[in-house]
Amino acid sequence: MIMEQFVDIVRDILIFIASFGILMASYRLWVEKDRKNMIYARIHILGVIDCACFLIFMALGEILLAFVYLILAPFLAHAIANAAYNDKLSE
Template sequence: MLDIIIILKSAVLIIASVLIILTAIGILRFKDDLSRVLYARIHILGVADMACIIALLALDAPLLAVTYFVLAPFASHAIANAYYYGEEKND
């Protein structure tokens, strides 16, 4: 029974690492000259956030996973607001 749990945890960690690699590819794929590229990058980083939460749950750290699950959207929203309201238009 213990071997099955170890195999399942390993599979979850492999899936989480694949999601993080796909996120990195997605971030590098976008060019900086696109308008509103920050919002697309924040959306892509949401995939990495969920992968990290899944990995933390697989590593038996549910309190840390819940904390990350609660705080990550607030940080993303703060970054998006700072970008949106901090833009200077030099026309």
């Protein structure tokens, strides 16, 4: 009984911390619009959101989904960087 309550409290704390990280990362994207190298900020924010979502999935008990997300997120970052690089080449 007490152990289940402790696990629920830890789960809620992890979800809150991860959600706060996602909100702060999203806020930074909206505030920093006129940066010179915004692509690097977007890739960094993708990493922050990746870690936060991984924690949320782990806290909710979705272990397989968490690891699938952890594996696919670097590919998304690479796709963003590759698109920005190819866009600069076409200018």
